[in-house]
Amino acid sequence: MRIARIVHTAAVAVTLLALSACASLPVTGDVRPGLAADQNSGGSDLAFVPQGPSDGMDPKEIVRGFIDAASSPKDSWSIARQFLTSDEAQKWKPDAGVTIDTGSTERRFDVPEVTKQTTSTSVRLTLQQTATVDETGAYSGQPTGRAAELPFALTKNKNGQWRIAQAPDGIVLDADSFAAADVFAPYALQYFDPSWTYLVPDVRWFPKRENTASRIVQSLVAGKPSPWLASGVRTAFTGDVALGRNTVTPESQVAEVVLNDALPTRDPVMLSRMRTQLERSLSGIGVLQVKITIAGRDTNAGAASPASTAVDPRPLVLTDKGFGYLAAGELATIGGVSAQLQAFPQQITAISAASGAQRIAVQGADGIVSAISDGKTDQIDGRAGLIAPTLDPFGYIWTVPAQAPASIEAWPASGGNARPVGGPQDAAQVTSFAVSRDGSRLAMAVVAGGQFRVEVFAITRDDRGAPSALGAPNIISWPSGAADVAWLDDSTVGILGVDGSNVVLREQQVGGPAKTVDAPDAAQTVAPGSPTANVRVLGGGVLYQRSGPNWQQEGSGVKVLAVQLGGQATG
Secondary structure (H helix, E strand, C coil), rough: HHHHHHHHHHHHHHHHHHHHHCCCCCCCCCCCCCCCCCCCCCCCCCCCCCCCCCCCCCHHHHHHHHHHHHHCCCCHHHHHHCCHHHHHHHHHCCHHHHEEEECCHHHHHEEECCCCCCEEEEEEEEEEEEEECCCCCCCCEEEEEEEEEEEEEEECCCCCCEEEEEEECCCCEEEEHHHHCCCCEEEEEECCCCCCCCCEEEEEEEECCCHHHHHHHHHHHHHCCCCCCCHHHHHEEEECCCEECCCCEEECCCCEEEEEECCCCCCHHHHHHHHHHHHHHHHHHHCCCEEEEEEEEEEEECCCCCCCCEEEEEEEEEEEEEEEEEEECCCEEEECCCCHCCCCCCCEEEEECCCHHCEEEECCCCCCEEEEEECCEEEEEEEEECCCCCCCCCCCEEECEECCCCCCCCCCCCCCCCEEECCCCCCCCEEEEEEEECCCEEEEEEEEEEEEEEEEEEECCCCCCCCCCCCCCEEEEEECCEEEEEEEEEEEEEEEEECCCEEEEEEEEECCCEEECCCCEEEEEEEEEEEEEEEEEEECCCEEEEEEEEEEEECEEEEEECCEEEEEECC
């Protein structure tokens, strides 16, 4: 899709809206991937040791020192607790959440005047809050920094030193420190989609401590999916199933999880799903194998085999030579699809492809969306003003008019009538949307209230994958512009847009902060890349991929960069 055209249209809409308002490895079990380079072992407390209180510190210095010391969870925040009275040190719950702000330079400490005779006082900390993490580890961002206040009550101890008698639960971190994941780190709880085919991540942020494994398992077994995601996923941990022991201590990359005796049956299928959810959720801290025991007996649970969501590492493109996978300058065409695209009666503007590109959704210059597979081309949606379509792993092609975001329709591969899915009621325009590779979530870039925002919805489906509705929106980003969105992996949405005069790519974690990088000036389309280069963009006929901090040219003469849904190509 053309970034200039979409941004111009959206900008007009915004203007109009504004005007109107050494351990041994396990030798049994399944082969599992090890810890990735960007994952956190979570196996030990941080080495950073902040300073404790010193004699003579005034109330402002005590509160500031406490905030700084709380950035280290070492020994259960033992140094931060030194700034508290003995009673408050027992009550304070640092892992209750995180207040994330713009930084220490914008923090203001308001303190009443005190004298040598004063024995109690208060300090009010005002900061510019940008996000929060709640008691379940769920991250929530905000459109801009907003003022937030945290009250502290202080008293003098018997030695005449100020200590905090009442402190808000949780800790304060600046945005850069939080994004560095040195104190709290992201861990993906894994659930299944409604068909039990794919795993779906639910990112949570937990303190990096020795008990991280226990926190992950407790959240998965005894907790629930994030409210916005709940309608789009399933879990094997249902009913009265609970932990028989709350602590989980991995040894030699094997974790034993003890469940109570509430399972109605020892269903091997359900046990295998439990084990798979646990293993994949704990993989972020280096666990390779999970053993489930009940009443002291090993259940010998097998492992489920969820479908892969990995995309083919080769770019899927339309050029003057045809349509197919591009590698080393050569184009590998696709039977039943490439010839039909070559014969398409008009210019093609967008392509979304299923696994192996055996079924694709195509949009022509007239805006009409068609489906191509098995050598056949079928027109499916001719509504006016359609944006580029998106395909899901169950074969449904999703369409929506730019000016009617609540009119999303999903067209089945078997033909027949579309299934109305709905959409955001408060949005005036949608510029781009994309179904996740697991089919459980929909990302949408919309304009609402005169502002761009990117939302993610859970998709409600039946056991066979037929979509019926969207859940409540989870707003993940408020960019200055959003012309194209694509899922870069299972938990990251790429948002291509403009910031001032620059084209930028925002890599937005669903359930975490974003990373923004400059994109090539002519970039128009974003798509997932290879394992070593997680993103590709197309602009001015030139295909780029990003490896590390740099963009590298990968090809030229490209007319359309297809968005691949996922799964390795078979041909």
